[in-house]
Amino acid sequence: MNARFVQPVVIQRCWLVAVMATVAVMTGFWPGPARAAQQLTTATLDPQQIILGQSTTLTVTLTGSQPQQFNMPQVEGLEFGMLGQSHRVEIMNGAILTSTSLIIRVTPQTAGIFTIPGLTPQSQPLILRVSPDNGSGATGTARSSTVPGALLGAPNAEGIRMAADGAAFVKLVLPKRDVYVGESVPVEIEVGARDGFARPNGLPTLTSSEFTLNNLTRQPENYQKVIDGKPYTVFTWRSEIAAVKPGKFTLSLDVPFTVRIRTRPSRDSAIEDALGDPFLQNFFGATVQKDITVSSPSSDLAVLALPTEDQPKDFTGAVGQFSVASDISATAAAAGDPLTLRLHVTGTGNFDRVDSPMLEHVDGWKTYPPKSSFKGSEATGKGEKTFEQPVIASKPGAQTLPGLAFSYFNPTTKHYETARSAPVSVSISPSLADSSLSAPQAPTTGPTANKTPATPPPVGLRADHATESDTVNTLVPLYARPLFLAIPAALALAFVGTWLALRRSAAPRRRSQYGNSKAVNRILQDMQAASRSRDATLFFNIARSALTTSLAARWQLAPEDVTLDEVDARLGSEGAEIREILALADEANYSGHVMTSTDFQRWVQIVHDQLMEASPA
C-alpha cells in the first residue's frame, strides 16, 4: 500500500499544472537571492473528528523553492491517499516566497482515536477521532487486515448486519434445531449489495472448519430489494451444510465485496449525494473503490453425534429420509445373458454418503460390482441415487433375486432405519446356443418335395433343408419391380383403349337406332290416336304412309312406287300383312270401312313389327 504514496503525484486539477509550470519558470529564471531554502512544514487535519466510513483531509504545506520528497505517514488503521497538490508564490519586500500544499485523503478503517505523528521533528502530532457509524457502538470483530471489522455493524431485526457504509450485507439462515454429524442441513444465504456502491466479487465461504458447504453456483438467484429507502440487489443461494464432528459451534459466512467509499465528510457531500447517480458521484471524486469482506452475523449450532446403539452393520453414514425400490432390466432372459439389477434410493439427505454393495453372493448368479449415479439437486438434498449391478444367471428356470436393504439414520425419528426392496423374479430359459446345439436335427415335413419328411420337433430349431430350391437374383417381388408393373399396366391401357374404340365405332349405329325408334313411336302414337277416334281412314293412311316410306328406303325407291304389285314381287308371301294393310287403306278411303278396337290393336302391332324389321341394324 505504501508503494502507492511514493509514486509521482497525480495531478487532478488543470490549474495545478499551470501553477506548477509558473513556479518552475520563475524558480528557474529568477536570480539566486530570490530562492529560499525549505524552511517549514505545516500540517492540518480537517475535520479532526469523523464518523467511521468517512474520510478527512490532511493538508501538508511545504515552504521552499523546491518541493521535496515527501513520505506518507504510516498509522495503523488509517489509509492515506494523495488527492493533489498546489503551489503558491508570494513576493514580500522583493523576496519571493513559495509554498507547496499537498492534499491527502485519510480514511480510517476502524473507529477509535488515531495519532498522526509530526511530519517534521518540530511539528506537533495530529489527533483524529473516529466514531462508529450512527452511534451504534458495535464495532464488530476485527479479525484480519483483509477483514475490516470496523465496517461491520450490528444485525438488525431481520438478521441483516449491514456494512458500516450501508453498501452491503450478508445473511445466513440456519434451521433452529440441533443437527447430527453428517446430516445435510439446508441453509439459505442472502447477500445484498447496494446498487452502484457495492458488488460481490467472490462466493460466500464458511468461517468455520467444522462444517462443509456444498458447491455454490456462480449464478445465484437475484432480486431487487429496498432497505431503508435504498435499492439493493440481493443474491440468494440455497445449499446445504454438513457438520464433520459433534459439538457446539459458531457459524458465519464471509463474502468479498468491492465497494465505493465516500472520501469527503458527510457535510461536504451533500451536493454529491444530491446527484444520486454513483457515476456522477465518482466523476466528481466523491467516492473511491475498495475491496472489503463482509461477514454474516454469527449463529450458534449444536451438532450431535450419531448414536452408536442399534447401528446397522451396513450403515454407511447416510442421514436423512430415504426409500428404496429395485427392478431388473428384463424379467425373462436366457442363461448367460447379462441383466442389470437396479436399486433406486430416493429421498432427502446426504446422498454422498448413500452407498450399497448390492448383491454379492447369490446361488445361480454371477454378480459384478455396481455403479451409481445421482439425479437431483444438491442444493435441496432431494434426489434419487441409482445403483446398477450387472448380473448373469447361470442356471435356467424361475429365479428370484433377493430384496436389497439400505440402512440410514433418520434425524426426525432419531433412530436408525432400514429400507428394503421387494425380491425380483426372473424367468431364465436355456441359452440359445445350448438349445440350438441340443435341438433335434431330424428332418421335417414341408410342403415342397425337396425336404425330407419327418415329424417336426416340439422345441428347438427345425433341421436344415436338404435340397436346394430355385434361386433368384433379387428378393424384390415381381409386382414391386417397375419392369414387370409396366406390362399389366400397358395391358390394362390397351384393353381400355380398345374398348373405347369399339364404343366409338358403334356410336352412329346406336344413334340411328335411337332415331328410328323415336320415329316409329311417333307413328304408332298417331295410329293410336286415330283408333281412339275410330277414324279408319286416318288410321290406315298413317299406316300406309309409314310402311311405304320404310319400304321405299329399304328398296331405294320413291314412296309412290311402292305398290301392291311391287310388294308382291319383292316380298312374296312374307309381305301378305303389308299387302293387306295397303289394301285396307284403299278400302277405307273409298268405302268407309269400320273396324272394332281389337282390329286397331292388331294392325298397330303389325305396323310396329314391320317398321322395326325394316329399320337398319
Added chain:
Amino acid sequence: MMRRILGLSAITVLLLAGAVQPALAQTPQSPAGSSTPDASAVASSDAPPVAAPSSYSATSLYNLGNSYARAGKPGLAVLNYERASLLAPDDPDIEANLRYVREGAHLPVEPRSTWQRVVTVGSPTLWSLLGALGVLLLGCALLAGERYPAHRWKRRAAALVGFVLLGATAGNALVLWPTLHAAVIVTGATPVQVSPVPMGDQLFTLPEGETVTITAEHEDFVLVQTATGRKGWVAGVNLVAVVPRHAGA
C-alpha cells in the same frame, strides 16, 4: 374383333414371359444343404456378414438362418429367416424357426392371421403372374361385352375370376409390404437416438433380432419405427434391411 383380342392376349403372354424370365433366371445350384459363403463366415468370424449375396434361394437362406441361430446370433438368424419367408412364405419350417429364435431372444411373436395365411399361400412371383392374368381376364371380359352381348354369364364369370386374382395379388403385396421395408437389428442393445448424429441423445435401446420398419435415411443413420410405434434414429451399421436396397447393401 376376336382376332384382335386373341392377338393382344398372345402379345401380353409373350411380354410376361419375357419379363419373368430374367427374374426367375436359374443360377448354378449349390449342393444340397451346403451353406453359402455367409454361413461359413458365421463359424469363422464374429463380424456380421451383412453383404448381400448375388443370388437367393429359400433353402440357402433358411439354412443360413439356422447356422446363425446355432451360433447364438439371433439378429442375423432372424434376418435370413425373414428373407427366406419372402421367397417361400408358406414354408412351415421357416415360420417355426423364426418363431423359435424370436422367442429365444425374448422378442414379441405375433401369430399370422387367416387372411395373411391365405394370401401368402403362393410365392410373390406366382401371385405376380396370377395378378397379370387377372388383368388379362378382366380386359377380355370387357371387350367381349362389346362384341358378344349374348354371352353375358361367361363374361361375368371371367371378370369375376380376373377380379379375384387381382385382389389376391394386391392382398399378397399388402401383407408383404412391411417386410419389404423392414430391417433387422443385428447388434445387441442397439441405441436409438433422437437425432442422426453420433453424439445424439439416446431414446431407448433395441434388442438384437428386433424387426423395425425403415421410414427414412440420413447419411449413416436410419429412422426406424418399432412395432409399438416408437421412432428414432439408428446407426446404419446396427441393422440390415430385409430386402437389400442395392448391391452390396
